[in-house]
Amino acid sequence: MSKDLNIWLDDLLGDIENIQFKRKSSRRVRVDVGSEALPALLELLQGRASYVHLSAISCVDWIEDEEFELVYHVWSYETRSLVSAHTRIPREPGVYLSIYDLYQPAAFFERDIHEMFGVFFEGSPDMEKFILTEWDGPPPMRKEFDSEAFVNQHFEWEQYHPQWLKDLEEEGGGVTTRPEDIRL
Amino acid sequence: MRPENYQARSQPPSNEFELNFGPNHPGIEGNYAFRVKLNGDQVLEARADAGYLHRGFEKLMEGRLWIQNIALVPRICVPDPVPMEVCYSLAIEEIGGLEVPERAKWIRVMQLEMSRLAAHLFAFGGHAATTGMYTTMFWGVADRDLILDRFEELTGGRVYSIYNIPGGVRRDVPEGFLDRLSSLLDYLESRLPDYDNLFFTNQVFVKRARGVGAMTQEQALKWGVTGPNLRATGLEFDVRRDDPYLVYDQLDFEIPTESGGDALARNLVRRAELKQSIRILRQVIERLPSIEGPIRCPIPNPLAWNVPAGEAYTRVESSKGELAYYVVSTGGDKPYRVHVRGPSSMHAVQVLEKLALGARLEDIAQIMFSLDACPPEVDR
């Protein structure tokens, strides 16, 4: 089955240029595709190969490469395999095409990515704020946003410094645990 | 705001009005909100409003060690936390190439099914309460508590066990645990007819739930519905069987389906799954003593553990539907990116908005509870 799938997918994807194809296990396939060819690939997968279920769209912020990686995980109920289509788009201006016309669940994921990473999806039905309606900072999931620094700047903690902690610190600090007591 | 500024808003006379449904509302599961526009009793438009439970999990996980995140992940879905741990551990094992011992796999399956039982009891107890039948809720939550007792014995935690770690599980099964679990299953099985009589075959409930929030199989597939909600439309699909993980391919169980696709069908599927979970647990109890071996594979010092670079997409079947983790590692001691695909991110937002259209005010809560939507999965 898995071998057939491989050949079959090879045939299917052969006519798309700029594509790398890698089988990770019998039910997981990784496809690397250029950003311009991705909608066509998904259309092929859905129309000709019964990959009707969009499991998720993940976004990864590769800040050093100045790129966002978008990963479309699609699942076929018939061949029982999952294709992860990876594509990369430049970080600036961070605009890409929506696949809402192919997969309706994309609306949620695209809205979420827009909110968390600031990637705009053209043609998506709803790009309004959803989770972060009361947040006016930068998109928080971008790597340059430092949550800890933000918290230190905006919140104050309870000053908790009880006597037993002071005593411990006088003794040199830290709690000692013998190696045999460490349990996972 | 001063009282003299309270002004009645002048509105054109109309039958239509807007109503905030949540976040502080007993018809909402968790902390979540709806804005609905009604014409009389009928919903014209509905719009979900999430983010009340947003903690920025995915961001937090990027700032913590691989092993620290184990404590973080179960918080993403409170009623059904174990699949979260397992799914995250599976992803790390796939990236790190860890070989999980056989015994650990069986213990994980046991835990997953216990968690499913608990979550389903909670879910239909909640649904019963929205229709005014509090007795079922009292019974369901109390019976769930007995499962939590077994969790406490096994893992030390009632709700959040933090028991699965990459490479296996934290502790072995205590002595006599399987016997106690077995007697608990006997008890639960003897309770099922009571639940049937009280709730699932209660004519008033059947009348209330039939046809509420109904969707066809095509719609369900188009909207990305998964789990029991998809099976209620007649599609026999279960990640446990069709994309097997752990040892589910060695277990014998059925996948219950219903054809109605409405609130009633979804509840009946959950009811049938209770039985299947008990069946799986019995098989585990039978097989587990004969499987010797370690309960986890050796992993490096977890506080200085660099998981090799790679990425993995793992899926498990939680009680709500398909749960998936996408984990990316760049070889550091912390994950580079973790993306959580909670099943409710579909059910609680798009599916609920669509099913609510044309429904009646008294059915919104039923639709939400019958979809078993879990808001923290949306908000993360």
Add this chain to the structure above:
Amino acid sequence: MNLSELLIELLLMPLVAFVIGLGMVLMMRKIAARLGRRIGPPLLQPIYDIIKLYGKRTQISHGLIHEIGIIMAVGGYVAAETLLPVPGMNGLADKGGVITLAYVMMIPSLGMALGVGQCANPNGSIGISRALTAMLAYDIPFILVIFGAAYVYGTTNLADIIAIQQQQGVSGWGLMQMPLLALAGMLALPAVMGKQPFEIYIAPAEIATGPMVEMSGKFMGGLFVMQCFQLYTAGVLYTTLFLGGGAYWITFLPKIYAVVAIPMAAAMLFPRYRTEDVIRLMWKWPVLVGLMGLAVAMK
């Protein structure tokens, strides 16, 4: 009967009704708890709740009509209690009769509607419109049962009805004389008391407890008091019409508590009906049974 005796009775009857009603509320909560495998509230819980609500520092009123509405709700029942004969006290029962009682028992719902309307909370408005619809639903069988009983006894005077039944012992009870009407009354009783499956107008999961949504402090306390009266009135009226009323408190109390306990126990086993199902059910079975009972009674 001289005036001072009447005055004392008028004062005492609502008070007695309130105390018995507190016991009924406690019983209701205990039954719910026992069916849910719980222990339930302590003995004095209903009175704790009411005193606490009246003792709140903030009492938010939404205007005069809001207050009048609650007064009407409680006052309507207080008036009803004086029309209901209990052992040893007849109050106004001789003068009023069962028709006045039926009218007076509608006042609380209308008062609630007024008060809730003033609050301008959409949940409350939806709730009260549902409550009035439910009243429409149960009033048909309710009136039918009352008229049937009055026809059979040949009088609308509740004191006379009790006397007629007691002359003949248990066989003279309305339950024996007109079982169909008694059955119709029993079917309508949960709706009169506002319990499941006929309580969609206070459904918390849909409209956040409907009419009560803006009630707080003493207004909520007023509604708690009203609930005591409501249960008491339903129990006593049914006992008077069909179970021979009471000659002595020692036989009267078990009867009224039993009458209230039966719908209570059934209520915890059912979810709520939708409003239109309430009407359909109420206009179908209790009305049908009641009409048959009426036909049998008229021959």
Add this chain to the structure above:
Amino acid sequence: MSKLDNIPVRHQPTEAAGRKRTNPLAHVFDELVKFCQSRSMFMLHYCTGCGAIELPPAMTSRFDMERLGIQPMVTPRQADILLITGYVSIKTLKRIILTYEQMQSPKYVIGICSCTVNGGMYWQSYATAKVLKDYLPVDVYIAGCMPRPEAVISGMRELMSDIKSGRAQNWKRYYENYDHYLGNQQKLFGEDWQTPTDIIAEARHYGLMTDRTLGEHTALLEKHQRPLEALEMRLSAREKQKT
């Protein structure tokens, strides 16, 4: 952020200002009301965080809170206790404050879970508020992640005994130190943060005005005063964008 160091944590019960109690039975009535308040606590049915999962067990058959007279209530108008069950995201905190101000005094706040004490395990999260008592006067904290139902009930009993003895007067602090709480709220939500409830007028009504009620932060209320607007509802956004 202003500090509360110079303010005692628990108030001695003060006589209601401006009203002389001449009735000798007044004391008895007060005691009775206090007792009933401690024996009848309605808690608001609002799951603000993950600690809410331990409330159904505490309410239902196993632990049965109704034994102690505690029962859930649906609207803030009827509730005595606001349970903050776990971390509060900033979006939720706004709703919590609105809810708290709509509750009828005497009212009590219970912070459940470690997250309400100091942010808990979400200490580095940009989306959650850390110290709950900066924004609302908290009567009882129940620590743990998450506290077991027994712990929740024991915390409730603690509050009951506090109410009975008259020590639980923290709701008055909200009126007396409104400027402090409002300042912290404004720091988080922005200068133009306002709630529809007029706390200052209520404080005047109850005779709870102190020199800490008004201050620089309450002055901003006047500055940013705006008419009460209905919550924005953009249902048709989807269609609009499509066209």
